Amino acid sequence: MTTTLVVNAAIVTVNGADDVIDPGWILIEDNFIDSLGPGQPSAAVIGRAESSIDCSGMAVMPGMVNAHTHLFQAFFRGLADDKPLLEWLKDCIWPGASHLDAETAYLAAKIGIVENLLGGATSIVDHQYVHADPLTSEAVCRAADDLGVRFVLARGWADRNYHEALTETADEIISRCRSLHAEWDGANHGLINVEIGPLIPWGCSDEAMRRVIDETRAWGRGTHHHCAETAVEVDMSLEERGVRHVPWLRDLGALGPDAQLVHSVWLDDEEIDIIAQTGSIVVHCPVSNMYLASGVPRIPEMLAAGVTVALASDGPGSNNRQDMFEAMKASILLQKVHHLEAMVLQPEDALAMACRGGAAALARSGDLGSIETGRRADLTFVDLRSPHIAPVHSVASALVFCATPQDVVHVMIDGSLVVKDGAIPGLDLEALLDEATDAAAELFSRAGIQSRLNR
Ligand SMILES: [Zn+2]
Structure with missing residues (x-):
């Protein structure tokens, strides 16, 4: 069993009531959201966490x-x-x-x-x-x-x-x-x-x-x-x-x-x-x-x-x-x-x-799509501390009208971080881009389509 504690987050729950918990905490156990709440977690919750993510200046939304x-x-x-x-x-x-x-x-x-x-x-x-x-x-x-x-x-x-x-x-x-x-x-x-x-x-x-x-x-x-x-x-x-x-x-x-x-x-x-x-x-x-x-x-x-x-x-x-x-x-x-x-x-x-x-x-209304107890821990962490977002009056508005993919810090799927600090651990992105560009050039040459791929 692994447990991760998210703290100091502006949590945009996207639950039926559109609740925003700011600041708030989320305890993730294995693949699921175990519990969440406003302010700081209790000593008992902190005691259960093996690791924690400090989300000061960040919003956390459902993936x-x-x-x-x-x-x-x-x-x-x-x-x-x-x-x-x-x-x-x-x-x-x-x-x-x-x-x-x-x-x-x-x-x-x-x-x-x-x-x-x-x-x-x-x-x-x-x-x-x-x-x-x-x-x-x-x-x-x-x-x-x-x-x-x-x-x-x-x-x-x-x-x-x-x-x-x-x-x-x-x-x-x-x-x-x-x-x-x-x-x-x-x-x-x-x-x-x-x-x-x-x-x-x-x-x-x-x-x-x-x-x-x-x-x-x-x-x-x-x-x-x-x-x-x-x-x-x-x-x-x-x-x-x-x-x-x-x-x-x-x-x-x-x-x-x-x-x-x-x-x-x-x-x-x-x-x-x-x-x-x-x-x-x-x-x-x-x-x-x-x-x-x-x-x-x-x-x-x-x-x-x-x-x-x-x-x-x-x-x-x-x-x-x-x-x-x-x-x-x-x-x-x-x-x-x-x-x-x-x-x-x-x-x-x-x-x-x-x-x-x-x-x-996805036919997954029961376990995805919002940040609530018992749901799968698919979460997106967004940095709000940037000149095109701050100062933030409404976190929901900031996510929809200001945020861009470059503001995504971490991405969690089923409780595991698949994006950490803006990158995919273990992926050589430059090598992938080179390989893909070569493959695209070969494809369009086979197809007889004129293209001027920028390398
Ligand atoms: Zn289509």
Whole structure:
């Protein structure tokens, strides 16, 4: 048994009451938060602690959940800064992705996971849909295993209308998902899980959809879908199937608390009602929605309807960072300017999306997403003593509007420090950056894509 005592912290609990305990202490025993309280801990608590972390000048918040990314795109940043979604896919993502091999994917995933960890995200959902090399998903799980992040691999697929090298048959999808699940679900002491991620409505047939939904439910896992990201895709669905995306998913039996609907930008009133009634989760990617000019999701209406909303960066090809502080800030600014209403969302709303909403997306509402007794010790420690943050009137506001990944001091997952003093212990970051840059250069040369990688 190991016990760590956190003292002198401004604890932003992100519990249902948005309590901030400042100053406060947290006792962590093994993987869990044993107890917490205001002021200084009692002599009895101090007596139980084997080690302590002095958090003077720091905030401690729940580890953030980056509920949707595509890690392989760490090698695709800045290749197409000026394109809407469908052109961006065809001109930039598909040609490179169809030449991605497993070892290149491993390095891209490693860089992407390091970025998430250093930026205070303790959990990542990777929507991994590149299978030109059938070992790519395993390689990505291996990167997550090596770095100790809490990780869901949402195994993506398309069985029609997609780039040939990235298309599989329904039989191939089911059998490959099964082997991936058998090998990786529950790995690294339960930190890694596998679910299925139908890639995109126009790339997925009804028949394959029904089969994968049955498959993932049989595992007790969820489904992760791109949904209503752009108006063009909703029009395509209306033209081909005569139905918008959310009713299509409902009719397939896909919806429920185990369904994560990424983007959900173009929803009508009925679709918001369906999502609320089924308890499905919306994953909001504000920076990507702005970057690709996709639109403004109706987040305040969703929250008012009782929909659980998680927050995410989306892939580094359409962001171009994986910065959950930026995602929190953008989630609020986008709605303020869209509604011309300064009070439309508050910092506490963004924290709830990044932490509790993310925990719901992981189907872990019971043990992740807030700092409370009995919860898993996934914590992010943020330095508030910097000129772009101090002096602090409101810690919640400082975290959402001022803090950046560079302010993250420590990151704890399941009670272990995976980031310590702003670095990942045992990782040679410079060597990783060199190796990744070489691998990216080789990838784009194989794919015949002109790039001028900066070494
Ligand atoms: Zn995406």
